[in-house]
Amino acid sequence: MNHTMKAVAFSSHGGPEVLQLVEAELPQAGTGQVRVHIKAAGVQPFDYAVRSGWNPPGITIRFPQVIGNEFAGVVDQVGEGVTGFSVGSEVLGWALLACYAEYVVVSTDQIVTKPQEMPWEVAGVMSASGQTAHTALQELGVGEGDTVLIHAAAGGVGTFAVQLARAWGATVIGTASAGNHEYLRSLGAIPVSYGDDLVERVRVLAPDGVDAALDAAGKDALYASVALVNDKDRIGTLVAFELAEQLGVRLIRSQRSAARLTELVDLYTQGKLHIHIRKTFPLQQTADAHREVETGHGRGKVVLMVD
Incomplete structure (x- = not known):
């Protein structure tokens, strides 16, 4: 051999x-x-x-x-x-x-x-992405009746996270570039574009508020999440670890x-x-x-x- x-x-x-x-x-x-x-x-x-x-x-x-x-x-x-x-x-x-x-x-x-x-x-x-998404949603306590915001929702981790959250009974709002909105709809998410006024656009889609947020995109997404979710323990990032410590939100590493x-x-x-x-x-x-x-x-x- x-x-x-x-x-x-x-x-x-x-x-x-x-x-x-x-x-x-x-x-x-x-x-x-x-x-x-x-x-x-x-x-x-x-x-x-x-x-x-x-x-x-x-x-x-x-x-x-x-x-x-x-x-x-x-x-x-x-x-x-x-x-x-x-x-x-x-x-x-x-x-x-x-x-x-x-x-x-x-x-x-x-x-x-x-x-x-x-x-x-x-x-x-x-x-890899699948277990990262699963770990994150579990740590954030996502389940039946929750509205969850998932950043970079069309990416590797995001596509798993959208589908897991839906399978567990949550409503999902997902950020993505315009070309991926139809794809996100096919996964059961409500798509929203990145960029200025993201917080306002999400508030229109979720008038009763957002219960949890998962960030796989970085800085701006994390600031938007903090503005939208009251409980910092239900905001997690997979990427912006230094900023997460400053903002007092969860740093999530795959288990x-x-x-x-x-x-x-x-x-x-x-x-x-x-x-x-x-x-x-x-x-x-x-x-x-x-x-x-x-x-x-x-x-x-x-x-x-x-x-």
Whole structure:
């Protein structure tokens, strides 16, 4: 068997052009772990932030550094003590800074079974944005009868958040550029444009007030949220952490678990979660995939097809 695999890594921080297709050591599954032959891997803002020079808390970047945090694929090696998965099992899951590659080794508490009817490209983008949205709405206590404002609602996290909030019985107002308003309506949200007078436009749409707000856009969205939501404990941001501390609102970091991912997969199977795949790229065109995600205001998810 070949002892190397193809992976995408960078050896210096910079633009998309620093991403290189490299030969990396083929990982081996240890006790309680499986190795997965990756079919699809999602591309997120997190990935290009790390590539550009951001250092996630508690993570050491070592060059050449592989990136990518979510994947779907087929188990091809099973370590000792593993139950519930075997060679040939189709799975989806997550692993930090490891998924832009042909293979990944993970512990079995980081994967769940992929439903037969779920396409690979969809399975490859469920774990990161989906779990972030789920964590955020849970922390904000979103549920039946709430009116929730979701910023950047047509983006990766936003599309999950809109649909989860709707599934949990909330009314959703989503900010997006005009070109994405029809798409947001199709997900069950009331669309509203970004920009000046956002607060006034939302007040017209929600005369009884807004109960909670989730920000995936940054500064202006957070100020608008504070103006609209009375309880600061029900305002959360995924991006503007320094400003959040000044304003006294929640900083939300994804809490990933197999149970959370299973819940998302179940909603998908029930037809309550639709994932829009904006574009797919082969592994050797990862730099182009990053350019696509960095344009912002895009709809849905971008995915690398590894096989």
